[in-house]
Amino acid sequence: MPCPLPRIAALGSALLLGLAALIAASPAHAQAERCPKLVAENPFLQRLAPRALPAAYVGPRQVGLTYIGHSTFLIETAGGVTVATDYNDYVRPSVVPRVATMNRAHSTHYSLNPDPGIEYVLKGWREDREPARYDLDIGDLWVGNLPTNIRDWQGETIRNGNSIFVFRAADLCIAHLGHLHHTLTQEDIGALGRLDVVLAPVDGSYTLDIDGVIEVLKALEVPVIIPMHYFNEGTLNHFLTRFAGRDYAIERRESPELVLSRATLPKKPTVIVLPPGG
Incomplete structure (x- = not known):
């Protein structure tokens, strides 16, 4: 795929109707302004009986x-809900997730043969190029998405070929930017709501260029950024060097596992680098 290429034109307002409607419909949005839907405040979920924890550390x-x-x-x-993002046939978790999200940029972001044990297989695109739309309550997890465009190997635009998936649980809102190829409009930012954690591609070539991804991350103003989709230490360090001095602390962890909670979100915005290999 050519890189870098000019950014694709911003999404039209029609693509935002799904998440914008969710924001307007959320009774807690005016108070918390976080994420399109506040699952943790759903009265139905509050009545659920406690379940076995998926892992000892959660x-x-x-x-x-x-x-x-x-x-x-x-x-x-x-x-006990498990999700694998950009589920594919090359890099998979050791457990079969209950939910798998996928994007269509290329084969390291989707699977033609997902494990039959996966209950929800959520593609971030539709074959007719209409926007994929999700608004799912799965146990104590809510999943939504914001459709975005991608470019093909010739640099042509594939409308609605990608999705930013948004996950909410335990009063935390996590966004996976997927194979993002263009910057976000103010309407996009408003539709996503106030996020707590962003999983961001930082390769600077196959996805959005470094200037573009920094623009997106600055606009989102999240407490935690976790880099992904980098091919080596040089690629990662290039992003970290460019991002240094932008009021974000940088932490490198030795373990690929991280436990998140609203109570322990960093007071200073932080880029947390996790080593692959979970």
Whole structure:
């Protein structure tokens, strides 16, 4: 895929109707202004009986996040819901997730033969190029998406070929930017709501260029950024060097596993680098 290429034109307002409608419909949005839908305040979920934890380190009001590699993370909720992002046939978690999200840029971001044990296989695109739309409550997890465009190998635009998937659990909102190829409009930013964690591609070539991804991340103003989709230390360090001095601390962790909670979000915005290999 050529790189870098001129940014694709911003999404039209029609693509934003799904998430914008969710924001308008959310009774808690005016108060919290976080994420399109506040699952943690759903009265139905508050009546659910406690469930066995998916992993020993994920407790109530926490979310587990493990970097598997490339663009794949395993997300685990306290209620036992597991999600694999950009699920593909090359980089997979050791467990069969209940939910798999996919994007269509190329084969390291989707699978033609997902494990039959996956209950929800969520493609970030539709074959007719209409926007994919999700608004799903799965146990103590909510999943939504914002459709975006991608470019093909010739640099032509494929409308609605990608999705930014948004996950909410334990009063935390996590966005996976997927194979993002263009900057976001103010309407996009408003539709996404106030996010807590962003999983961002930082290769600077196959996805959005470094200037573009920095523009997106600055606009989102999230407490935690976790880089993904980098091909070597040089690629990662190029992003970190460019991002240095932008009021973000940079932390490198030795483990690919991370436990997140609203109570322990960093007071200073932080880029957390997780090694692949979960």
